[in-house]
């Protein structure tokens with residue numbers, strides 16, 4: 311085939327495909343809905359983690375995880391600042407989950423970090439751990455790690 315007819319043929323295919331797509335908008339709607347649902351599903355654990363964290367952890371660790379919740383000044387040692395470089399560089403999900411679930415003492419930290427395994431479901435503990443990681447990670451990517459509160 312010479313170039314000209316080939317281009318014409320391709321053009322025809324594109325036109326036909328285009329008009330088919332235009333005649334079936336419902337399919338596009340379904341696709342968009344699937345994408346939206348997918349985003350909701352992906353964001354859901356983080357949103358839930360934020361809820362759990364804000365309710366149970368922020369009093370000590372602070373809403374942004376900087377260890378500056380209103381109760382932080384009553385506990386010794388100071389609650390962990392999740393955005394400090396020492397923590398960010400050793401993020402270990404299993405250890406974080408264990409710390410939250412069984413408390414500071416079980417992992418060789420202070421008992422000022424309470425055990426949450428009886429208060430929260432396993433899923434809630436995991437969500438909270440995910441949110442702690444999220445806070446640490448976003449701090450690390452937003453700015454050079456700072457250590458505002460040393461313990």
Ligand code: HEC
Pocket residue numbers: 362363366367368369370371381385386387388389390397406409410414418419420421422423424426438439442461
């Ligand atoms: C009563 C205050 C208090 C509350 C409430 C609290 N924490 Fe803590 N948390 C602490 C303190 C204090 C430490 C530091 C213990 C140490 O360094 O010996 C700590 C340490 C931690 C650590 C370990 C950090 C490290 O250095 O490895 C994690 C993870 C953690 N907390 C998560 C949570 C989560 C998640 C919640 C909510 C479910 C929560 N904490 C609620 C006081 C608190």
